[in-house]
Amino acid sequence: xxxxxxxxxxxxxxWLAGNAPKDWREAATHEAFVTxxxxxxxxxxxxxxxxxxxxxxxxxxxxSLAEQKxxxxxxxxxxxxxxxxxxxxxxxxxxxxxxxxxxxxxxxYLPAILEGETWCQGFSEPGAGSDLAAIKTRGERRGDVYVVxxxxxxxxxxxxxxxxxxxxxxxxxxxKQAGLTYLLMxxxxxxxxxxxxxxxxxxxxxxxxxLDNVEVPLAERVGEEGxxxxxxQATLSSERGLTLMELGYRMRGSMGLLTxxxxxxxxxxxxxxxxxxxxxxxxxxxxxxxxDRFLHNRITxxxxxxxxxxxxxxYSRTLRAWADLGVRVGGLLEQYRKPITFGDLNTGNWMxxxxxxxxxxxxxxxxxxxxxxxAERMLEMPREPKSWVA
Amino acid sequence: xxxxxxxxxxSARKAFGASSATGDAAGNxxxxxxxxxxxxxxxxxxxxLGLGSEAHAIIHYELGRAxxxxxxxxxxxxxxxxxxxxxxxxxxxxxxxxxxxxxxxLPTEDDVIEAVPDADVASHVLVTRxxxxxxxxxxxxxxxxxxxxxxxxxxxxVRPPSASDGVVIAHGQAAEQLRTSLLLQMLLALSADSLxxxxxxxxxxxxxxxxxxxxxRPLAMFQALKHRVADLxxxxxxxxxxxxxxxxxxxxxxxMGSLKTHCTEAFRLIAEDCIQLHGGIGxxxxxxxxxxxxxxxxxxxxxxxxxxxxxxAGRAVMETTG
Numbered sequence: 001x002x003x004x005x006x007x008x009x010x011x012x013x014x015w016l017a018g019n020a021p022k023d024w025r026e027a028a029t030h031e032a033f034v035t036x037x038x039x040x041x042x043x044x045x046x047x048x049x050x051x052x053x054x055x056x057x058x059x060x061x062x063x064s065l066a067e068q069k070x071x072x073x074x075x076x077x078x079x080x081x082x083x084x085x086x087x088x089x090x091x092x093x094x095x096x097x098x099x100x101x102x103x104x105x106x107x108x109y110l111p112a113i114l115e116g117e118t119w120c121q122g123f124s125e126p127g128a129g130s131d132l133a134a135i136k137t138r139g140e141r142r143g144d145v146y147v148v149x150x151x152x153x154x155x156x157x158x159x160x161x162x163x164x165x166x167x168x169x170x171x172x173x174x175x176k177q178a179g180l181t182y183l184l185m186x187x188x189x190x191x192x193x194x195x196x197x198x199x200x201x202x203x204x205x206x207x208x209x210x211l212d213n214v215e216v217p218l219a220e221r222v223g224e225e226g227x228x229x230x231x232x233q234a235t236l237s238s239e240r241g242l243t244l245m246e247l248g249y250r251m252r253g254s255m256g257l258l259t260x261x262x263x264x265x266x267x268x269x270x271x272x273x274x275x276x277x278x279x280x281x282x283x284x285x286x287x288x289x290x291x292d293r294f295l296h297n298r299i300t301x302x303x304x305x306x307x308x309x310x311x312x313x314x315y316s317r318t319l320r321a322w323a324d325l326g327v328r329v330g331g332l333l334e335q336y337r338k339p340i341t342f343g344d345l346n347t348g349n350w351m352x353x354x355x356x357x358x359x360x361x362x363x364x365x366x367x368x369x370x371x372x373x374x375a376e377r378m379l380e381m382p383r384e385p386k387s388w389v390a
Numbered sequence: 391x392x393x394x395x396x397x398x399x400x401s402a403r404k405a406f407g408a409s410s411a412t413g414d415a416a417g418n419x420x421x422x423x424x425x426x427x428x429x430x431x432x433x434x435x436x437x438x439l440g441l442g443s444e445a446h447a448i449i450h451y452e453l454g455r456a457x458x459x460x461x462x463x464x465x466x467x468x469x470x471x472x473x474x475x476x477x478x479x480x481x482x483x484x485x486x487x488x489x490x491x492x493x494x495x496l497p498t499e500d501d502v503i504e505a506v507p508d509a510d511v512a513s514h515v516l517v518t519r520x521x522x523x524x525x526x527x528x529x530x531x532x533x534x535x536x537x538x539x540x541x542x543x544x545x546x547x548v549r550p551p552s553a554s555d556g557v558v559i560a561h562g563q564a565a566e567q568l569r570t571s572l573l574l575q576m577l578l579a580l581s582a583d584s585l586x587x588x589x590x591x592x593x594x595x596x597x598x599x600x601x602x603x604x605x606x607r608p609l610a611m612f613q614a615l616k617h618r619v620a621d622l623x624x625x626x627x628x629x630x631x632x633x634x635x636x637x638x639x640x641x642x643x644x645x646m647g648s649l650k651t652h653c654t655e656a657f658r659l660i661a662e663d664c665i666q667l668h669g670g671i672g673x674x675x676x677x678x679x680x681x682x683x684x685x686x687x688x689x690x691x692x693x694x695x696x697x698x699x700x701x702x703a704g705r706a707v708m709e710t711t712g
Binding site: 255256259262263268271273274275276277278279281282283285286287289290292293310313314317368370371372374375376378379380381382383384385 | 596599600607608610611612613616617619620621623624627628629631632634635645648649651652696697699700701702703704705706707708711
């Protein structure tokens with residue numbers, strides 16, 4: 001590792017020692033957790049560590065991939081909370097506006113994100129999960145607004161969001177992908193109702209959004225009318241690229257959570273446990289290397305169809321194995337329910353992490369859909385005939 | 391992968407094509423010497439090509455892909471040992487293709503050196519024992535052929551006449567360092583060989599599934615089989631990313647051992663599933679499936695098995711984190 005990277009690592013580590021929240025896992029209510037998230041995000045923005053993947057010109061932006069990895073690893077090593085609340089804002093909104101938005105939208109929304117405005121994503125619906133093109137929420141153009149009616153599902157932390165990346169159907173003609181339009185919606189607009197969903201582990205990380213004659217100005221459309229599918233790909237590819245790199249490196253930086261647990265459980269001398277740890281750590285390193293290669297290929301234009309699916313499935317399987325080892329090493333104590341916190345892999349609550357790992361094999365295009373993409377588009381295996389009739 | 395690396399890979403692919411498992415071993419060996427691969431990692435000052443461990447991995451990846459037989463890994467270990475210790479006469483002979491060999495088992499203190507490829511036709515064997523590394527002429531050793539399941543490799547048990555026979559090329563601290571670097575080289579070679587083999591086995595299987603028809607459609611159309619193949623592709627891609635990552639760095643023995651385990655296990659998983667996905671034909675000797683499977687199983691066992699390396703990797707993680 002170069003001297004410059006070592007210096008960065010030292011600087012991040014020193015800053016985190018004085019600033020990383022310590023007791024965030026003890027948050028008794030969701031509101032307390034959210035308040036903590038907002039404060040932590042503000043601190044990271046000020047320090048220049050919140051948006052290392054944004055271009056130069058933004059505070060802390062313009063970092064190389066190598067620098068980003070160092071920051072993610074150190075955040076995890078310091079056991080700092082993941083930026084769950086601002087995740088969609090800093091990755092998905094940024095990628096979408098950067099690739100497909102206009103100057104006015106970028107000028108208005110990007111600085112607001114750094115000031116704390118939070119976003120959620122309104123893609124999935126009750127009838128359109130992994131089959132995203134099947135969405136039915138209608139956007140009807142009336143004068144200078146779209147009037148939106150329908151329901152969105154599995155929207156992460158929508159109950160705390162100010163704005164929403166919204167995919168709606170503006171036409172039913174042609175291919176299902178053709179009639180979609182991408183909007184930026186104000187969550188405070190009349191007609192928006194949010195209902196948190198109680199998940200398997202007791203959290204309310206996801207929510208439903210009900211839309212009843214919600215008006216979205218034409219100026220809040222990203223791309224042309226009917227071009228929503230292409231814009232949505234920009235959002236989703238951000239998820240499968242940079243965000244998975246962050247998560248991979250956070251998992252690697254969080255190995256200490258697992259080794260601490262092994263020590264505490266008195267299993268540090270157990271050859272069977274050590275072997276599983278050895279195996280898992282190779283799997284974690286492989287996932288990081290895969291994310292590295294994926295990003296390298298994307299930057300150099302060498303990305304192939306299916307690459308993103310490989311990264312996603314590899315990450316979600318590794319996350320499952322990681323949390324599973326924690327559950328098994330922790331034994332009975334992990335079966336005692338602890339206060340719930342949000343997050344994927346460093347809640348320190350192994351059963352919650354394990355249950356949460358299923359969110360990664362289901363959300364953002366299920367593991368099965370990714371396998372179809374790999375088989376049909378990458379390995380060119382033939383599709384099944386469309387002979388089924390309801 | 392840089393331009394040089396791509397060229398190296400392409401020239402290997404051109405030389406060995408799809409499979410050399412059934413070709414003639416002497417012809418393959420001559421090709422390898424002609425292309426200068428035995429001098430690949432030797433510094434230019436010593437007459438070599440001065441290429442690094444990434445190039446080394448690329449060659450072994452392609453050798454595995456084409457199931458090239460012969461003692462290439464052992465030869466390269468011997469070349470490395472001779473180059474590191476300035477044994478120029480023997481080094482020149484080995485770089486020119488003079489067959490020499492080394493054990494592909496983990497070094498032990500036993501009298502018998504196990505898993506030595508092509509010991510019956512090699513001139514010398516590398517022996518690591520009693521704190522020293524020696525080069526022992528094979529005509530003074532007792533050699534016992536050990537028929538193996540993997541027909542692409544010929545393995546022998548070798549017993550040197552005495553513990554002190556041969557030319558000592560390193561002892562003490564230097565021997566320990568050399569032993570580690572040889573082990574690192576062997577583990578990287580086995581990792582690359584495995585993923586090359588896995589790639590070829592998987593490609594062969596995908597082609598077969600597209601051709602073979604059952605229930606009025608190609609097998610490749612069944613989602614159950616697609617998902618299975620996609621999982622194999624994911625396993626291979628993840629292991630390959632780890633391979634190039636570690637080949638480009640300077641990993642510890644623990645990390646190289648865990649790489650070897652990760653890659654050989656991926657090869658084994660893929661080779662086993664390829665037999666199942668080929669159905670009955672996969673269980674015959676007429677079809678190459680079994681060659682990949684047997685090479686995978688041998689690679690799992692060579693250079694220390696998963697039990698050995700995973701425990702060492704786990705200890706290393708415990709020591710360096712938390």
